[in-house]
Amino acid sequence: MTTTDPASRESWSGNRRVATDSGRVVRISGPVVSATGLPHTRLFDVVRVGVEQLLGEVIKIDGDLVVTQVFENTTGLQVGEPVEATGEPLYAELGPGLLGAILDGTQRPLQNLSTDGALYIARGADPPRLDRDLRWDFRPAVDVGDRVGPGDLLGSVPEGRAIEHRILVPTGVSGVVTSVRPEPSTILDPVVDVDGHPVAMLRRWPLRRARPVANRLPLTVPLITGQRVLDLLFPVARGGSAIIPGGFGTGKTVLEQALAKFSTADIVVYVGCGERGNELTEVLEEFPELSDPRTGAPLMERTVLIANTSNMPVAAREASIYSGITIAEYYRDQGYDVAMMADSTSRWGEALREVSSRLEEMPAEDGYPAYLATRLAGFYERAGAVTCLGTPERTGAVTIVGAVSPAGGDFSEPITQNSLRLAGCFWALDTALSRQRHFPAVNWLRSFSQYGLDEWFDREIGSDWSPLRRWASAALQDEGALQEVVSLLGVEALAAEQRITLRIGQALREDLLQQSSFDDLDASCPPQRLLAMLRVIHETGAAMRSAHQRGVAITAITSAAVLTELGRMRRWPPDHVDDSATRLIQRIAEEMSSL
Numbered sequence: 342m343t344t345t346d347p348a349s350r351e352s353w354s355g356n357r358r359v360a361t362d363s364g365r366v367v368r369i370s371g372p373v374v375s376a377t378g379l380p381h382t383r384l385f386d387v388v389r390v391g392v393e394q395l396l397g398e399v400i401k402i403d404g405d406l407v408v409t410q411v412f413e414n415t416t417g418l419q420v421g422e423p424v425e426a427t428g429e430p431l432y433a434e435l436g437p438g439l440l441g442a443i444l445d446g447t448q449r450p451l452q453n454l455s456t457d458g459a460l461y462i463a464r465g466a467d468p469p470r471l472d473r474d475l476r477w478d479f480r481p482a483v484d485v486g487d488r489v490g491p492g493d494l495l496g497s498v499p500e501g502r503a504i505e506h507r508i509l510v511p512t513g514v515s516g517v518v519t520s521v522r523p524e525p526s527t528i529l530d531p532v533v534d535v536d537g538h539p540v541a542m543l544r545r546w547p548l549r550r551a552r553p554v555a556n557r558l559p560l561t562v563p564l565i566t567g568q569r570v571l572d573l574l575f576p577v578a579r580g581g582s583a584i585i586p587g588g589f590g591t592g593k594t595v596l597e598q599a600l601a602k603f604s605t606a607d608i609v610v611y612v613g614c615g616e617r618g619n620e621l622t623e624v625l626e627e628f629p630e631l632s633d634p635r636t637g638a639p640l641m642e643r644t645v646l647i648a649n650t651s652n653m654p655v656a657a658r659e660a661s662i663y664s665g666i667t668i669a670e671y672y673r674d675q676g677y678d679v680a681m682m683a684d685s686t687s688r689w690g691e692a693l694r695e696v697s698s699r700l701e702e703m704p705a706e707d708g709y710p711a712y713l714a715t716r717l718a719g720f721y722e723r724a725g726a727v728t729c730l731g732t733p734e735r736t737g738a739v740t741i742v743g744a745v746s747p748a749g750g751d752f753s754e755p756i757t758q759n760s761l762r763l764a765g766c767f768w769a770l771d772t773a774l775s776r777q778r779h780f781p782a783v784n785w786l787r788s789f790s791q792y793g794l795d796e797w798f799d800r801e802i803g804s805d806w807s808p809l810r811r812w813a814s815a816a817l818q819d820e821g822a823l824q825e826v827v828s829l830l831g832v833e834a835l836a837a838e839q840r841i842t843l844r845i846g847q848a849l850r851e852d853l854l855q856q857s858s859f860d861d862l863d864a865s866c867p868p869q870r871l872l873a874m875l876r877v878i879h880e881t882g883a884a885m886r887s888a889h890q891r892g893v894a895i896t897a898i899t900s901a902a903v904l905t906e907l908g909r910m911r912r913w914p915p916d917h918v919d920d921s922a923t924r925l926i927q928r929i930a931e932e933m934s935s936l
């Protein structure tokens with residue numbers, strides 16, 4: 342067996358928290374703690390700070406002064422207390438047992454949820470990130486004598502009902518399989534020997550480094566979100582990225598949660614970053630109750646929740662983002678389609694700003710550090726659809742959806758602007774729409790998607806998808822322009838043809854784009870149903886125009902009682918949408934011709 346760097350070996354075989362260096366605290370400024378006496382310590386090495394052994398990470402080295410950010414509350418910490426360096430960067434522990442977990446930013450299991458909405462974990466606690474005692478039914482995929490290399494499939498264990506957890510050969514390991522143990526094993530038990538060296542199921546990956554892949558693939562398949570406004574007008578690619586900027590209360594969290602529940606990803610990693618404790622407790626209480634709309638099994642069986650509330654130390658927000666994306670990459674490498682939701686990336690940016698100001702760095706725009714753009718880019722660039730390393734050949738994807746909370750809903754602020762340049766979709770939430778209770782409050786004039794997915798939709802859903810999508814988009818734009826005229830001059834100023842456009846725009850907005858996340862029947866809409874609804878609205882426009890050409894008065898056309906039927910499309914029985922659409926198109930045509 343060959344291993345590259347033994348210090349970064351991924352195959353874990355025991356707890357080896359060894360202090361390589363030991364110094365003293367000389368300065369404390371909130372989460373930023375400086376120490377001396379750590380001459381061998383490197384940037385981003387993990388440190389244990391104070392007598393309570395608080396978890397931290399080196400973020401700056403200035404001569405013999407080592408500056409760290411501490412992921413736990415530093416209240417009570419005193420100058421002179423010891424600081425130990427471990428000589429290792431921050432790692433994620435990866436292996437069976439991750440799915441269904443509820444973790445803090447540094448991947449510690451969060452067990453105690455209090456009733457007042459706060460989440461507690463004892464300071465300095467260093468529990469195993471994954472259960473060391475649980476036995477998993479390892480099913481080998483290799484035989485003695487097989488030659489294996491990084492990323493090759495060694496075997497799998499069932500994790501929940503939906504996911505087969507694939508155990509891969511760690512990076513840096515290659516050779517011939519010399520023994521296989523097809524038996525119930527803990528994550529630390531060797532399951533395969535390669536050239537006589539044991540390989541267990543647990544992996545350790547540094548959080549800040551993207552994982553190697555064989556190949557990045559073009560993004561040609563959508564991640565179906567179940568949200569009509571997104572799938573129709575601003576679809577996100579599987580392996581792409583999207584941001585949801587929106588002012589206070591515009592529906593970012595509700596939308597992120599809807600995506601976590603209903604998108605077509607195999608696995609969801611949901612990171613609640615710096616949001617209010619009660620909001621996150623709601624998520625933590627609600628998710629375990631939910632069942633997977635696809636399999637009926639508990640949704641948590643394919644979900645990992647990372648919670649980092651606003652009352653937790655700011656530095657841990659960064660760790661929660663990196664933990665989330667590393668877990669997402671881990672399942673991607675197994676060949677899964679993973680979606681990572683981050684709510685909210687602004688709170689991470691604010692944490693960077695706070696730490697940077699305590700470091701007395703030169704601030705850039707709005708007080709954010711000059712490296713804000715690079716940090717955000719490093720995160721969004723970890724999205725992608727890839728051919729994974731190793732055999733059998735498999736593809737996987739990580740799609741990132743990041744909420745952004747600009748103060749006062751002002752999209753010109755640095756986090757929105759920097760994220761906008763990086764993400765392929767911009768789903769702009771609009772305060773005016775949310776005040777009108779138009780949800781999801783995605784503004785169809787300001788949002789965009791850069792992914793060309795028409796070909797997929799035309800092939801897989803219906804060949805009229807892309808023409809109808811273009812028609813709907815143009816109709817909404819035209820209606821927007823006409824609304825301005827109406828607000829100045831009144832509806833009477835419009836020609837009959839324009840009043841039909843106005844009514845069709847209204848149908849698109851109210852009967853198609855609006856979708857309540859709290860309506861069990863309508864919270865998620867498959868694309869086939871969406872297309873059927875769109876066809877009906879399109880045909881309604883045609884029927885109204887032909888009535889107008891026959892000389893029917895415009896007020897009779899736009900106020901025809903049958904138009905209220907459009908509002909009932911969302912209640913169609915799921916199995917008969919095409920029949921329901923055909924019947925409604927016929928009925929509207931008949932009623933329009935009887936006017």
Ligand SMILES: Nc1ncnc2c1ncn2[C@@H]1O[C@H](COP(=O)(O)OP(=O)(O)OP(=O)(O)O)[C@@H](O)[C@H]1O
Pocket residue numbers: 587588589590591592593594595596746780781782856857858859
């Ligand atoms: N898709 C939706 N369907 C129905 N109601 C919605 C939807 N989205 C948002 N709402 C309503 O808007 C409220 C606020 O939504 P949410 O908490 O997601 O906003 P937010 O942007 O995350 O807020 P904050 O800025 O506080 O983080 C919800 O409690 C709900 O009443």
